[in-house]
Amino acid sequence: MAVKNYILVCGGTACESSKATEIFNSLKEEAEAQGVIDDVQIVKTGCFGFCEKGPIVKILPEEAFYVEVVPEDAKEIISESIVKGRMVERLLYVDDTQEQKDEFDVEDIKFYQKQVRIVLRNCGFIDPEKIDEYIAREGYAALEKVLFDMKPDDVINELKESGLRGRGGAGFPTWMKWNFTKGADNDQKYIVCNADEGDPGAYMDRSTLEGDPHSVLEAMAIAGYAVGADTGVIYIRAEYPLAIERLEIAIKQARDYGLLGKDILGSGFDFDFEIRLGAGAFVCGEETALLRSIEGNRGMPTPKPPFPAVEGLWGKPTVINNVETWANIPMIILKGGEWFRGIGTERSSGTKVFALTGKINNSGLVEVPMGTTLREIVYDIGGGIKDDKAFKAVQTGGPSGGVLTKDFLDTPIDFDQLTAVGSMMGSGGMIVMDEDDCIVDVAKFYQEFCVEESCGKCAPCRIGTRKLYDILNKISKGKGTHQDLENMKTIGTAMKKAALCGLGQTAPNPILSSLKFFEDEYLEHVDDKICKAGKCKDLVRFEIDADKCIGCTVCARKCPVGCISGERKHPHVIDQDQCVKCGECYAACKFGAITKS
């Protein structure tokens, strides 16, 4: 019997961690038990991107989009959706703006409306563990095209035409890297994939590898052909077990089909892969440190030049791009550079994937054309700020980037615009902050991360990050001075100029940009010794207003350290010496009797 329904179960790490595998298995069992196993094809796909509402199960062709599914729902999904062809209403995604559940289309979900999916074209659609499904979606057609219809120079020209810039953060034109390596005279060259995604809150690359591993393999083989390399190395952090597993499966399947290995498709071109696991050091996302780590040395950057394009892995010319850059390439080859250039902005063509997290309603993985405004991302796709709080800022580029305030909500996002306003694209982490976030606290968090992750090789970074962190710590305790603020600027500027690699050069960015846009908030901490957001614990003081307190004892019962005392029906008092400033009492009081200052 022909298959009439498809059930797509999200198999990204986010959904996987909320029992997607169990759901997948239960669906299979139920389909078997209810006698419809032959009518359906149950597919585990890559990330749908709508992680906020995961795990996600989609039924085709009905386009039923089920969210927050639990394994126990399997029975009902099968009996309703498959056997009876009805929707399981309670599991359908409901947009607040959506009035009715029936007349419903996935494309109507605001989260998806403004997105353009090139990198994530197959994520959430194909089974990443089946090469046939990738092939059916024009997979390996780009490799076929370059091997038989294009010269290496044609490939590089197509890339040049596309205007593709590296998606790892710096935005260097991809064709130039390839061209340098192609021009280097050497009998051995390498192609490397940087899958060492390290920004806190970023998971674009992981999702791409989990959802569509073949797109990266195909692209790297294309690069191999263009520059004359026969070996690809994927450097991926060991914390991404699912991505690694799917890559291994993909490599094996491609080898079995002869799409990797010797004499690919009879073209005479050889290309094969190895996977190297990283131990999860942030600095190893820096290309020279990454190469040292592959070679078995300690992951520390080396001065550039020589650039890896000329002297890279094992001293040989090496093309190194990150996952997202690679995933774009087959599409550029197939549809042409001109097509790609038509998407996005003048100097930043194509799309960008962002991992949207923080105080946002729809956190998830989004892919938008370059030039989309922050407002569209935060309010239209992201659904606005949680609990209707006020938007404060967005941090882009993780520990290397800066903050974008509400004044920049209408700034089109591309490489140059972000740099112009003191942030950076970075790899695509986007953390949304609301009024409850303290800018000093956020800067301190990132600086602490940089202190931990600095490899220690060069003094500006090793000492600079520590000094900056110490000063922030001092400010957050209410002991900062105006001189401290000046010192941070001086140290930060020096690091930008003197540090050896991108980590140290960009580590002061969160501080410098927040100092620029939120100087008032720093000054409040320094002069008035207050933290309005209440995040800097040493500066917060909770007190009970005796006039408002009715003595209900709720706060006293909530207090984890038992420092609130008082008789029932009489005003209570907080013992300031013992208070740990957790804010539990403040949140619990129904009478507004507890003040935070």
Place this chain on the structure above:
Amino acid sequence: MAKMTLEDLRTLRESKKGELDKRDTEGKDIHIIIGMGTCGIAAGAKDSLDAFLDEIEKHKIDNVTVKQTGCMGLCYVEPTVEVKVPGMPDTIYGNVDAKTARDIVSEHIVNGKLVDKHIFDRPAKDIVKE
């Protein structure tokens, strides 16, 4: 599987493409909606469904989605099927056995002609949204 040649890859891609295209609902403007309530299934709607899928495949039509729905209320002429083709009136067919299903595909969808003797009206216009 042995290593593939260019031809093998192309053949494989073509053969798998149809299968994946079925998952893609974008750009499919013809809908065949089959009443699969208990009454419909008992009257043989599953066979009709198979016939639809098979016939569509045979004609290599790629802009059709086949969906199932609950009982349409015309239990006396089950299996019932609603066919929506742009430019033609939405039509409800009754007594759709496997053969009629094949006729609907080749006549209604391919040739743009209604299959007259199987047309039934909506049971109650007011409760079904146009």
